[in-house]
Amino acid sequence: MSVIIVLLIASISVAAIFLFAFLWSVKNGQYKDEISPPVRILFDDATPTVQQQPTEEKNTNE
Amino acid sequence: MATEHTSIQTTCFHCGEDCGNHPIEAYDKHFCCEGCKSVYEILNNTGMCDYYTISQNPGNSQKIKVRENKFAFLDDESVQKALTVFKDNNQTHVTFYLPHMHCSSCLWLIENLHRLNKNIISSKVNFSRKEADIVFNHNHTSMRKVAELLTSIGYEPYISLQNLNQLKPRINYSKIYKLGVAGFCFANIMMLSFPEYLGIDDKDYNLTYWFRYLSLLLSLPVVFYSATEFYNSAFKSLKHKYLNIDTPIVLAIWVTFIRSIIEIVTNTGSGYLDSMSGIVFFMLVGRILQDKTYEQLNFDRDYTAYFPIAVSRIKNNKEETVTLPNIQLNDTLLIHHSELIPADGILTKGKALIDYSFVTGESMPVEIQMGEMIYAGGKQLGSNIELLVIKEVAQSYLTKLWNRSAFKKKEHKNEHSFVDALSRYFTYIVFAIATIAAAYWQFHNPEKLWQAVTAVLIVACPCALLLSNTFTNGAIIRRLGRNNFYLRNANTIETIAKVNYIVFDKTGTLTTGRYDQIEYDGIPLSQTLKEKLATLTAQSTHPLSKSIVQWLQVSGNRKIDGYKEIPGKGIEGMVEDEWLTIGTQEFVLKRKEVIDNTSTVYLGVEGKLVGKFIFKNAYRPGLRGLAKQLQKKYPLAVLSGDNAGEKNFLQSLLGFHSVTLFHQKPNDKLQFIEQLQNKGYTVMMIGDGLNDAGALQQANVGIAVSENSNNFTPASDVIIDATQLHRLPAFIQLAKANKKIIFIAFAVSILYNIIGLYFAVQGVLSPLIAAVLMPASTISIVFITYGLSNLYAKQLKLQ
Numbered sequence: 001m002s003v004i005i006v007l008l009i010a011s012i013s014v015a016a017i018f019l020f021a022f023l024w025s026v027k028n029g030q031y032k033d034e035i036s037p038p039v040r041i042l043f044d045d046a047t048p049t050v051q052q053q054p055t056e057e058k059n060t061n062e
Numbered sequence: 063m064a065t066e067h068t069s070i071q072t073t074c075f076h077c078g079e080d081c082g083n084h085p086i087e088a089y090d091k092h093f094c095c096e097g098c099k100s101v102y103e104i105l106n107n108t109g110m111c112d113y114y115t116i117s118q119n120p121g122n123s124q125k126i127k128v129r130e131n132k133f134a135f136l137d138d139e140s141v142q143k144a145l146t147v148f149k150d151n152n153q154t155h156v157t158f159y160l161p162h163m164h165c166s167s168c169l170w171l172i173e174n175l176h177r178l179n180k181n182i183i184s185s186k187v188n189f190s191r192k193e194a195d196i197v198f199n200h201n202h203t204s205m206r207k208v209a210e211l212l213t214s215i216g217y218e219p220y221i222s223l224q225n226l227n228q229l230k231p232r233i234n235y236s237k238i239y240k241l242g243v244a245g246f247c248f249a250n251i252m253m254l255s256f257p258e259y260l261g262i263d264d265k266d267y268n269l270t271y272w273f274r275y276l277s278l279l280l281s282l283p284v285v286f287y288s289a290t291e292f293y294n295s296a297f298k299s300l301k302h303k304y305l306n307i308d309t310p311i312v313l314a315i316w317v318t319f320i321r322s323i324i325e326i327v328t329n330t331g332s333g334y335l336d337s338m339s340g341i342v343f344f345m346l347v348g349r350i351l352q353d354k355t356y357e358q359l360n361f362d363r364d365y366t367a368y369f370p371i372a373v374s375r376i377k378n379n380k381e382e383t384v385t386l387p388n389i390q391l392n393d394t395l396l397i398h399h400s401e402l403i404p405a406d407g408i409l410t411k412g413k414a415l416i417d418y419s420f421v422t423g424e425s426m427p428v429e430i431q432m433g434e435m436i437y438a439g440g441k442q443l444g445s446n447i448e449l450l451v452i453k454e455v456a457q458s459y460l461t462k463l464w465n466r467s468a469f470k471k472k473e474h475k476n477e478h479s480f481v482d483a484l485s486r487y488f489t490y491i492v493f494a495i496a497t498i499a500a501a502y503w504q505f506h507n508p509e510k511l512w513q514a515v516t517a518v519l520i521v522a523c524p525c526a527l528l529l530s531n532t533f534t535n536g537a538i539i540r541r542l543g544r545n546n547f548y549l550r551n552a553n554t555i556e557t558i559a560k561v562n563y564i565v566f567d568k569t570g571t572l573t574t575g576r577y578d579q580i581e582y583d584g585i586p587l588s589q590t591l592k593e594k595l596a597t598l599t600a601q602s603t604h605p606l607s608k609s610i611v612q613w614l615q616v617s618g619n620r621k622i623d624g625y626k627e628i629p630g631k632g633i634e635g636m637v638e639d640e641w642l643t644i645g646t647q648e649f650v651l652k653r654k655e656v657i658d659n660t661s662t663v664y665l666g667v668e669g670k671l672v673g674k675f676i677f678k679n680a681y682r683p684g685l686r687g688l689a690k691q692l693q694k695k696y697p698l699a700v701l702s703g704d705n706a707g708e709k710n711f712l713q714s715l716l717g718f719h720s721v722t723l724f725h726q727k728p729n730d731k732l733q734f735i736e737q738l739q740n741k742g743y744t745v746m747m748i749g750d751g752l753n754d755a756g757a758l759q760q761a762n763v764g765i766a767v768s769e770n771s772n773n774f775t776p777a778s779d780v781i782i783d784a785t786q787l788h789r790l791p792a793f794i795q796l797a798k799a800n801k802k803i804i805f806i807a808f809a810v811s812i813l814y815n816i817i818g819l820y821f822a823v824q825g826v827l828s829p830l831i832a833a834v835l836m837p838a839s840t841i842s843i844v845f846i847t848y849g850l851s852n853l854y855a856k857q858l859k860l861q
Contacts, residue, residue, distance in 0.1 A: 004269060008276070012250055019246040026238050035189035039166040040173070043116075 074098050076216075078119025097124020101216050105171075108178055113171045120167030122216040129398055133213070135372035136206035136221075138383040144371070145205065145225055147195070153183060154200045158212065158219035163192045172217060179203060179211055223369035223386050237291060237353070241346045244288035247280045248339040252833070254280075255336045259830045274326045277335045284339040285319050291346060304478065307485035307528050310492070314523030315342065321516045334520055337832040341525050344840045348532030352552045354539050359781050361550040365439070365460060365752060373397070373404055376448065386455050393451045403440045405451050406458045408433060412447030415604065416440035419569055421460055421728070421753050426661055426704075427605055439752060443605065460752065479556055480801065481531045484808070485524040492522040499823040514825035521818035521827065521835075526811030527804075529843045534803045537851040538796060544861050546783035547793045554779045557763050558797035560744045564692060565735060565757070567749035568702035568712070571767050571787075573679035580613045584665070584673015591672075592616045594637040595665070598644065601625050602633050606663055610644075610675060632663070641668050661707060679708060684788025686715060691791040693717040701726045701734060703753050732756035748790075752776055792858040799854040807846040814839035 025031070072081040075091040076098035085092040086099055089106065093099040101121055105113050113120060135141050148155040163172065168187075172194050175185045181203035185196045198208050209219050254273040262270060292308045292315070299306040315338060322333025374396040375384040381396060386404050389395070394410065397403060403416070414430035421439035430436055436449060438458035455461060496518040503511040535552035542549060549555065566572055587595070596618030599607040604627075611618075625635035632645010643650045643666040650666040661677040692698060699721035700712050706724040713722055723734070731749075735757050738745050747754065747761035750768075755776035758764030766775035769784050782790070814835050821827040855861070 004266075005272060008254075008272070011253070012276075015246055015250055019242060022242045023239055026235050026242070031235075031238070033188040033190050036169055036187050039169055039189070042166075043170050043173075 073119065074121075074123070075114070076102050076119065076121035077123040078121075079123050095124055097216075100124070101214070104178070104215060110171065110174060110177060113167050116167040116170055117165045120165050120171075122162045122164075124216055128213050128218055129400075132398075133206045133209040134374070135370075135383040135385075136209055137204065138372060138385065140385055140388075141372050141383070142205055144385075145221070149200070152199050152201060153197050154205065155195060155197050156205060156208070157193050157195050158209070158221075159191075159193050160212065160217045161192055161220050162217050163187070163189065163194075168217065171215065172212075175208075175211065178215070179207070182208060182211075221371050223366040223371050225371055237346065237350050240288040240291055241343070241350060243283050244339060244343040244346055247284045247288075248336070248343045251277045251280050251336045251339050255332065255829065255833065258332050259833065270332070271329075274332050277333070278323065278326055281319065281322070281335040281339055284342050285315065288339075288346060289315055289342050291349065304482075305486050305489065306478070306482040307524055307531075310485060310489040310524050311345070311528060314519055314525070317516050317519045321520070332829050334829050334832050337520075337829070337836045340833075340836050341523075341840075345525055345528055345532070348529050348536065351536030352532040352539070354536060354543070356543065356548050356781075359548055359775075361778060361781065365755075368402060368439075368752065369404055369455075370402055373401070389451055389455055391451055391454060395449045395451060397442045397447050397449055399442060399444060399446065401442055403436055403438050403442065403449065404458075405438050405455045406453040407436055407449035407451045409436055410448045410450050413444055414442060414447045415444045417443055419751065421751070479531075479553065481527060481804065485527050488522075488524045488527065492518065495522070495819065495823065502823075503825065510825040513827075514823055517822035517825065517827040518819060520832065521822045522815055526815065526839055526843060527808050529840060530804050530807035530811060530847060533844055533847040534800055534807060534851065537847050538800045538803075541796060541851055541855045541860060542793055545789065545793070546786045547789075548781045550779045554763060555797045555800045557744070557779070558746070558794055559801060561746040561763055561794070562696060563699070563738050563743040563745045564696045565699045565701060565738075565745060565747045565761070567731075567747075567751075567754045567757075568700055568708075569679070569704050570750035571748055571754075572685060572700070572712075573681050574769075574784075579678040579680050580609060581676040581678060582613075582673055583676060584671070587673070589616070591640075591667070593618050594620055594640060594642060595644075597622050597637050598625070598633060598635050598642050601635070602627055604633075606661075606675075606677065607633065607644075609677070610663070613675075642666070643669070661705070681715075682784065682787055688788045688790060689716050693720065697721075699723070699734070701731045701757070703727065728753045728756050732760050735760045748782075748787075750775065789860070792860055795858050796851075796854055796860065799851070803847055803850045803854070806850060807843045810846055811839045811843055814842075 030037075072085045072092040073079065074081050074085075074094035076093055079094050081092050081094040085094065086096065087093075088099055089102070091102070093102065098121060101124060105111055136145075142154075145156050146154055147157055160168075160172065163169070169189055172187050173185055175196065176182045179198075181199045183197040183199060185194050187194050194212075196208055198205075209221075212219055254277045257273060258270060289312070292312050295306065296308040296312040299309055318334050318338040322335050322338070325331035325333045369386060372383050372385045373389070374381050375389070376382075376394040376396055384393070389405055395404070395407065409430050409432055411432075414434075414436060415427045416430055416436055417427040418437070418440045421437065427443055428440075435452075437460065438453075438455070439460040453459075496515050499514045499518055500511055503514050532552075535555060538555055539549050539552060592614050593616050596611055596614045596616050597620040598618070599610045599614075600618050601622065602608075620637050622638075623636040625633070627633045628645070628649065631649040632643060634641070634643040634645075636642075644663055647653075647662070647664050650664040651671055652669075663675045663677070665672045665674065689698070693716060697719065698716045700716060700723070702722070702724050703726050704724060709722055709724065713720065716722070723730075726734070731747075731754060735745050735747060739760075739762070744763075745761045746763040746765065747757045748765045748767060749755075749758055750766060754766075758766060758776055758778045763780065764778040765780040765782055766778035767784050767787060768775045768781055775781050782793075818827065818831065818835050821831055
């Protein structure tokens with residue numbers, strides 16, 4: 001019997017941890033913007049890819 | 063050499079727009095304008111060309127240049143203060159609204175601002191709100207410089223008077239918290255209930271005490287926190303002596319709760335705590351689904367969202383920045399090209415060409431003579447002007463109009479939903495059943511009376527109705543949103559279904575608001591005459607002249623002498639050997655004008671009439687089909703602030719029973735709607751600019767048409783994308799289907815209630831039956847509402 005009680009308390013505490021994690025994430029503003037984070041994660045970290053081209057004179061047609 | 067490129071269509075490397083006949087070539091790439099090229103240069107020089115690899119042609123067209131010094135007002139301290147979110151010794155946090163943001167490249171670039179200016183410490187984008195939180199070091203750079211940097215890369219911040227007055231509404235997360243707590247408690251209570259449902263060994267029987275009391279403990283947050291969502295509205299409705307759907311639900315929750323406590327304490331049963339917390343959980347889900355909001359849209363805009371935050375004032379021959387509320391009588395304001403006039407005033411310097419389309423719906427810009435009045439809300443086209451203020455901002459015609467009480471009237475919109483009425487009948491029936499059951503058991507077995515009555519109340523709570531309603535509303539709102547028809551809230555669906563009179567605005571709603579279509583009537587123009595004409599019209603900045611230049615499609619490089627522009631009349635000049643005049647009838651023919659309702663420009667050669675250009679509004683595509691469908695079912699009306707030039711066309715378009723009124727001022731529109739409502743009509747008004755704002759508010763359903771998502775729409779119940787206007791009948795049909803779907807879902811869920819009642823009246827409703835019925839009925843409701851709304855949408859050919 002005591003085992004079941006222990007398991008019960010353990011399972012509810014685990015669930016409670018997830019509940020608090022959820023409440024915290026809402027409070028933290030993680031649901032404020034659902035578009036940018038998934039896009040942001042795909043960006044490479046700053047790796048400047050300078051397209052060094054000899055500065056040709058612009059030949060505008062105006 | 064430009065002609066070489068005309069055959070192949072080149073698109074701008076930066077913005078992806080067609081480069082036209084004269085693409086700019088640089089760095090092996092084509093650009094449509096100098097602006098796009100310079101953005102590319104900035105990014106190329108700082109090694110930020112990743113911008114172009116994330117999405118294709120991510121930029122915004124830079125054809126329209128932003129005026130230099132436009133952001134000079136950001137040097138003003140009171141403006142800075144209004145925009146600053148947080149400030150300490152080194153850092154300033156500011157949030158800019160960047161309406162041009164549209165793709166992942168934009169996101170990347172704006173979040174890498176610090177690479178363009180090392181004094182920008184960080185920038186973080188909120189894409190759904192199109193905002194960027196920027197932190198910069200104000201000792202080394204300024205807010206103005208940040209704004210100018212953003213502008214230089216094509217993301218001009220939009221700063222309006224609204225920033226000065228209003229705090230951003232905070233999103234309310236309380237429902238989500240409540241849902242989280244309810245979900246946690248529900249899941250655990252259910253888990254604790256299983257042993258009893260499945261049967262528990264006698265020797266472990268004392269375990270059930272543990273389970274039951276733990277369940278009771280877990281149900282407390284549900285009853286005292288999560289369910290408060292329903293208490294508030296139930297309490298409010300009781301205060302107004304009106305029974306809404308939440309009242310019987312609260313009753314059921316409390317009956318269930320109290321009965322469960324008694325059963326547990328007296329050790330006679332395990333109560334219905336799992337069913338109760340489950341139903342609270344599902345009802346909260348429904349409410350949240352129904353409250354779908356579109357963060358990027360704002361349904362509550364007033365005139366302040368359109369007005370600039372500050373303008374230039376000339377004081378002692380010096381230009382200075384003044385915030386709008388600080389403009390005083392007799393100030394001289396300097397209004398730049400395409401700036402909005404913030405206060406009523408008199409023109410004292412410069413050539414004023416005011417576009418009032420936003421305020422009055424007139425599509426033609428008006429030329430104003432020196433000493434004449436200019437009203438707030440107009441937009442100056444052309445060069446800079448000076449204006450003597452004769453009424454402060456708060457006293458201006460437009461502002462006063464807006465602040466009038468009629469413009470704010472909104473109460474009639476909170477009509478009671480049919481769901482509330484339905485739930486009331488439902489409640490009466492339930493009470494009747496409960497009374498009959500009570501009477502029966504009173505005679506036969508009084509001990510069972512309490513059990514039977516409470517069980518009836520538990521089973522028959524109209525939560526199924528609430529679930530059907532909220533889930534259906536949520537599904538329909540999402541459907542419509544996917545088709546760019548955005549609803550302010552769920553109540554609007556029901557009102558749309560009730561509409562029986564539809565009123566349109568013309569300029570900007572039925573038409574695109576631009577004079578794109580030109581019809582030429584007269585002696586055919588020869589190539590030489592065309593070129594001469596182009597030479598003459600190219601001299602003028604008047605929008606009609608510009609349209610004619612475009613229409614001619616020839617380049618005019620002829621010699622011109624004696625060019626003269628007479629404001630409000632026309633232009634004339636000697637082009638090579640011919641004297642050309644273009645303008646009003648009076649101007650060209652030198653005789654008194656015959657009243658002409660169309661927008662027509664006459665062309666004279668050597669004083670003789672050659673022909674005339676008739677300017678026509680470009681109507682939105684699909685309008686004929688829209689009108690045809692709508693006029694079968696609804697009386698239609700068009701209220702236009704414009705001249706009656708297109709009356710006949712509109713009548714033929716909308717049918718001969720339709721009402722077409724012209725020269726309508728904002729107040730006339732409002733009153734027209736009010737009169738219809740007094741006659742008992744439920745009116746839908748479809749409009750765009752500020753001139754329709756009052757009517758949109760007054761109407762039972764106000765629909766604002768938006769050209770693109772960056773555009774600003776006046777306060778309304780619905781925002782529709784202009785390209786979707788022709789599908790309005792389908793949207794109305796879907797709104798009507800909403801009620802049917804709710805009825806069907808409710809009818810099905812009643813079957814479950816009847817099964818439950820069958821046990822309840824006998825006083826033998828076991829917690830297990832309740833625990834099976836509740837999720838079963840919820841799941842069937844979800845399937846029915848989503849299935850049916852998909853089916854209807856498909857039938858109506860909606861996405």
